[in-house]
Amino acid sequence: MSTETAAKTVDVKGQNCPMPVIKTKGAFDDVPAGETLEVVATDSGSLSDIKGWAESTADAELLDQQETEEGGEAVYKHYIKKVE
Amino acid sequence: MSTDATAGSDADRSPEELAELQAQVEALETELADLRSDVENGPKKMVIIATKGTLDMAYPPLILASTAAAFGYDVTVFHTFWGLEILHEDNSKNLQLSSVGNPNMPVPNAIAALPGMDRVTTRMMRNKIADNEVASIEELIDVSLESGVDLQACQMTIDLLGYDEDDFYDGVTTGVGAASAFQEMVEADIQLLV
Numbered sequence: 001m002s003t004e005t006a007a008k009t010v011d012v013k014g015q016n017c018p019m020p021v022i023k024t025k026g027a028f029d030d031v032p033a034g035e036t037l038e039v040v041a042t043d044s045g046s047l048s049d050i051k052g053w054a055e056s057t058a059d060a061e062l063l064d065q066q067e068t069e070e071g072g073e074a075v076y077k078h079y080i081k082k083v084e
Numbered sequence: 085m086s087t088d089a090t091a092g093s094d095a096d097r098s099p100e101e102l103a104e105l106q107a108q109v110e111a112l113e114t115e116l117a118d119l120r121s122d123v124e125n126g127p128k129k130m131v132i133i134a135t136k137g138t139l140d141m142a143y144p145p146l147i148l149a150s151t152a153a154a155f156g157y158d159v160t161v162f163h164t165f166w167g168l169e170i171l172h173e174d175n176s177k178n179l180q181l182s183s184v185g186n187p188n189m190p191v192p193n194a195i196a197a198l199p200g201m202d203r204v205t206t207r208m209m210r211n212k213i214a215d216n217e218v219a220s221i222e223e224l225i226d227v228s229l230e231s232g233v234d235l236q237a238c239q240m241t242i243d244l245l246g247y248d249e250d251d252f253y254d255g256v257t258t259g260v261g262a263a264s265a266f267q268e269m270v271e272a273d274i275q276l277l278v
Binding site for chain 1 (some may be wrong): 153156224
């Protein structure tokens with residue numbers, strides 16, 4: 001899964017719990033059905049928080065979670081598809 | 085035997101009576117299916133009663149409320165007593181913290197009780213909050229209201245503490261009391277007292 005295929009990206013770098021999930025939910029509401037949302041976070045808790053949110057949200061399917069590094073800082077990327 | 089009696093009574097029923105019974109069973113089945121779908125698909129509800137107004141205790145209700153809203157819950161936070169400070173536009177920016185009675189803080193009680201120490205402790209905590217990029221109380225109130233959380237200010241304690249309805253953030257519900265909070269708790273899936 002690459003960023004090119006995501007219809008929308010929400011950047012929550014530098015934001016801590018509970019903001020990544022709240023911003024994810026807000027952005028996901030605007031994603032059309034069948035499209036994918038990319039969430040970019042630096043909060044390590046976002047791995048479990050966004051996974052849990054996607055599991056509890058009927059039209060959200062967590063496609064992938066990636067742990068990368070940007071400028072020496074850990075960055076977590078989440079890809080959530082809005083199922084039809 | 086009871087089974088014989090049942091069989092006998094069924095046999096005695098007229099076709100009209102049987103048709104009526106069948107219609108009743110069908111109506112009940114429909115009602116049950118509707119109820120089941122309400123329970124399974126209807127929005128879930130959480131009610132939090134927020135009673136504390138210190139800097140540390142202001143966070144849990146707001147974090148949980150905004151998170152539950154992101155999970156699709158209908159959320160009400162009923163603020164009473166010192167919990168009102170969280171919704172008070174001026175006071176919420178100046179919530180305090182004390183080391184007194186908190187053995188987890190690195191200051192002995194005898195020193196923590198000295199005048200001015202609460203301000204020191206509060207500044208320490210605020211610096212930590214900023215360093216860890218944790219949202220401010222004001223930001224959490226904004227996102228809670230934006231995501232549809234009903235932030236309620238208990239009318240009795242507004243009067244008791246001498247506040248005015250205009251002292252609170254725009255969007256805060258006033259004019260509510262224990263009865264309406266209780267009613268919401270009865271209907272809620274999750275009820276918490278913080």
